[in-house]
Amino acid sequence: MELFPQNKIIVGMVGLPGTGKTFIAKKVARYMEWLGNKTEVFNICHYRRDMFGENEFTAEFFDPEIAENAKKNNECAEKAFKDMVKFLEQGGDVAVFDGVNETIEKRREIRRSLDVAFKNFTLIWVESVCNDEHTVEDNIRIQVSNPDYKDMDVNAITADYKNRIENYRKKYQELSKENDGENASFIKLFDFGSQVLVNNVSGYIGSKIISLLMHIHNKPRPIYFSRHGESLNNTEDKVGGDPDLSERGYAYSKLLNQFVQEEMKQRKITKNTKIYSSTLRRTIITAGAIDVGIRPVPLKILNELYCGSFEGMSYGEIEEKYPNEANDRKTDKLRYRYPGGESYLDVIQRLEPIIFAIEKSRDPVIIVAHQAIIRCLYAYFCKHELEEIPHLSVPLHTVIKLVPDVYHANEYRYNLERRNRQSFYQKRSF
Amino acid sequence: MELFPQNKIIVGMVGLPGTGKTFIAKKVARYMEWLGNKTEVFNICHYRRDMFGENEFTAEFFDPEIAENAKKNNECAEKAFKDMVKFLEQGGDVAVFDGVNETIEKRREIRRSLDVAFKNFTLIWVESVCNDEHTVEDNIRIQVSNPDYKDMDVNAITADYKNRIENYRKKYQELSKENDGENASFIKLFDFGSQVLVNNVSGYIGSKIISLLMHIHNKPRPIYFSRHGESLNNTEDKVGGDPDLSERGYAYSKLLNQFVQEEMKQRKITKNTKIYSSTLRRTIITAGAIDVGIRPVPLKILNELYCGSFEGMSYGEIEEKYPNEANDRKTDKLRYRYPGGESYLDVIQRLEPIIFAIEKSRDPVIIVAHQAIIRCLYAYFCKHELEEIPHLSVPLHTVIKLVPDVYHANEYRYNLERRNRQSFYQKRSF
Numbered sequence: 001m002e003l004f005p006q007n008k009i010i011v012g013m014v015g016l017p018g019t020g021k022t023f024i025a026k027k028v029a030r031y032m033e034w035l036g037n038k039t040e041v042f043n044i045c046h047y048r049r050d051m052f053g054e055n056e057f058t059a060e061f062f063d064p065e066i067a068e069n070a071k072k073n074n075e076c077a078e079k080a081f082k083d084m085v086k087f088l089e090q091g092g093d094v095a096v097f098d099g100v101n102e103t104i105e106k107r108r109e110i111r112r113s114l115d116v117a118f119k120n121f122t123l124i125w126v127e128s129v130c131n132d133e134h135t136v137e138d139n140i141r142i143q144v145s146n147p148d149y150k151d152m153d154v155n156a157i158t159a160d161y162k163n164r165i166e167n168y169r170k171k172y173q174e175l176s177k178e179n180d181g182e183n184a185s186f187i188k189l190f191d192f193g194s195q196v197l198v199n200n201v202s203g204y205i206g207s208k209i210i211s212l213l214m215h216i217h218n219k220p221r222p223i224y225f226s227r228h229g230e231s232l233n234n235t236e237d238k239v240g241g242d243p244d245l246s247e248r249g250y251a252y253s254k255l256l257n258q259f260v261q262e263e264m265k266q267r268k269i270t271k272n273t274k275i276y277s278s279t280l281r282r283t284i285i286t287a288g289a290i291d292v293g294i295r296p297v298p299l300k301i302l303n304e305l306y307c308g309s310f311e312g313m314s315y316g317e318i319e320e321k322y323p324n325e326a327n328d329r330k331t332d333k334l335r336y337r338y339p340g341g342e343s344y345l346d347v348i349q350r351l352e353p354i355i356f357a358i359e360k361s362r363d364p365v366i367i368v369a370h371q372a373i374i375r376c377l378y379a380y381f382c383k384h385e386l387e388e389i390p391h392l393s394v395p396l397h398t399v400i401k402l403v404p405d406v407y408h409a410n411e412y413r414y415n416l417e418r419r420n421r422q423s424f425y426q427k428r429s430f
Numbered sequence: 431m432e433l434f435p436q437n438k439i440i441v442g443m444v445g446l447p448g449t450g451k452t453f454i455a456k457k458v459a460r461y462m463e464w465l466g467n468k469t470e471v472f473n474i475c476h477y478r479r480d481m482f483g484e485n486e487f488t489a490e491f492f493d494p495e496i497a498e499n500a501k502k503n504n505e506c507a508e509k510a511f512k513d514m515v516k517f518l519e520q521g522g523d524v525a526v527f528d529g530v531n532e533t534i535e536k537r538r539e540i541r542r543s544l545d546v547a548f549k550n551f552t553l554i555w556v557e558s559v560c561n562d563e564h565t566v567e568d569n570i571r572i573q574v575s576n577p578d579y580k581d582m583d584v585n586a587i588t589a590d591y592k593n594r595i596e597n598y599r600k601k602y603q604e605l606s607k608e609n610d611g612e613n614a615s616f617i618k619l620f621d622f623g624s625q626v627l628v629n630n631v632s633g634y635i636g637s638k639i640i641s642l643l644m645h646i647h648n649k650p651r652p653i654y655f656s657r658h659g660e661s662l663n664n665t666e667d668k669v670g671g672d673p674d675l676s677e678r679g680y681a682y683s684k685l686l687n688q689f690v691q692e693e694m695k696q697r698k699i700t701k702n703t704k705i706y707s708s709t710l711r712r713t714i715i716t717a718g719a720i721d722v723g724i725r726p727v728p729l730k731i732l733n734e735l736y737c738g739s740f741e742g743m744s745y746g747e748i749e750e751k752y753p754n755e756a757n758d759r760k761t762d763k764l765r766y767r768y769p770g771g772e773s774y775l776d777v778i779q780r781l782e783p784i785i786f787a788i789e790k791s792r793d794p795v796i797i798v799a800h801q802a803i804i805r806c807l808y809a810y811f812c813k814h815e816l817e818e819i820p821h822l823s824v825p826l827h828t829v830i831k832l833v834p835d836v837y838h839a840n841e842y843r844y845n846l847e848r849r850n851r852q853s854f855y856q857k858r859s860f
Contacts, residue, residue: 195627204782
């Protein structure tokens, strides 16, 4: 919650090419959206491609000493800025301005323009600093798929990208109190690691961004979601409670074990994989059947959406006895809170620590939990809007496997009760 | 919310004398308690006084080259550590270990001892670094009231305290990745200002501590709380709603204006004072009567505890129609949540931004709000336990003035309807 919720928040990226700015910008935007803020990224590179075509942006284009090119770059930045202002004016909450923003003067100019556009706003700069050669080289490798380079070979790309970095370095001025003033709000992230320097960042959004930046990295690793095997309450359409599994549920737990064993044979799952369940019996039993020498950790925050005084009742019973409650829930399933229980929005708030734990893990993660819980987590990684969350399809006896890379989430679904298990693949762009 | 709520959290202070460690330690503890964690500070200085008497701790005592004194200092640290472990074992959630902890070896030893004591714990170091001479001198001035110096004059104290700092400086090793390892969790606070360096701090508590440290300073300034003038619902004992003031309420708003004018004449309130109200009519009208050239800012987060579907009902009506709800509320007023509305605990969560805004302000702050809201804010500054909050006395037509200094909150209460206005003074030690 912000002190002034009507405030517009602008997150301005700063950093040389190859420092992972776009990745960070997308992560910040995704997290802000998941927390309920209308958010968009304005990426100057995309404007460059739109305005000046594709496949002509070798290092020369970014040489500040070539006046014509500097002018073109400024035009892109101006267009992106204008669209950003429009987005915020039309009801946007948070905008991420993704560019190099390499000089004190450029950053001052952005602040001045924001001063003109908005009465109240908060501008937070986020700089990615990479002193470690390996991190930069990792990031350059990602550029192989950069549309600026669509017809070039890998070595040429690497060489050119290094030149692009050097061209920006000529005029680069890092964020600091001395450069940007004592009151500038900024966060410097060092070597994509877990160290950040924070200057004058206050408010809820600011502290959320700091927390997020302490956890992210760009190493792809699979994330597996499974609901518990069918429970005795599932068979009776009852909500909540702490029931045992049905026979079919126990059979699923064995299928899940087989599935994980196979993933391990294929080295998708390593010995360092983390397995989390809730503290309810149905997930502890299901996760407990996974026999790969990793002890599942039960976490209370993964427990199912709590139905308060309706726990243990069937949907039919609720509808009959409390038609108003049933109707409220139907009208707005995202915000509906069971009497004495939780809403989907409550659940999203409490899931923050597990989101951060998954983000931070460099090893695979297996989550055995419940329908509402997996809907919320899945929505975060697959970029679904809040309103969609209560309606996302997360069926029983199906493993959802996500392999997030820098700009995509690759999603696989395996219905373990079918012979042909893999039933679904989708690459989701962010 | 933590991923592993059973985890014990230890906040270890690091810093030369005169860098405000004890102030920071108390602030961190106060905030943690207010958020519902059982918290205690273990201050090595207090142990020193208990174990070796008062008034004999001149700089010599802290000279690492005098072996006998170094031994005595270690004994104090060990005793404090033992008590801390006992506190955590007996149900404590967060412990703040307040000492100089000036060497890598001392910090390693603390981690080793914690490893022995607890299976799961999180150790976060907080270092206060003062390079600015003025900040150190300000902090030394506070030492005039240090019990170590009870019979000395100001100049002698200053000289001796500077020697104490120099004695510690001989062996001081700051917190860093190089000194304490990449995985060490630490927060460095620079010149008590708004810049912090954060290394590998994750989790809810960690991010709360970072946020708090971005806002605190040790400049005393008054904080004024007033409820709105009596409303038409007050006169009928009804909860919630958005009623106008009663005649008596309007009269109070004029008295409040007079009171603020007088405080201004006495220079207690300056032109830079911030005045906040809620967005409900009764506080907007009350704050609006204050005529000192400062425009009150209405904040939604200061709105009264929301009574959901019971808004506008009288307590008698609730008791008659919903005896179970009335009874639940009576049994646990702190946790009781109105149907579709809020509990005191919900209110505490949403008040975080205004706590931070008050902490950050170096100018006086006037809050015109509601009973439940002021109870929560008052409890934070006057160190009341959560369970007490719903029962704290915050009467209508009374101004509560707090003047927090480093180790105390001075509380004054003014019943503006009485001729002899100041009805109460208390100095509260933290």
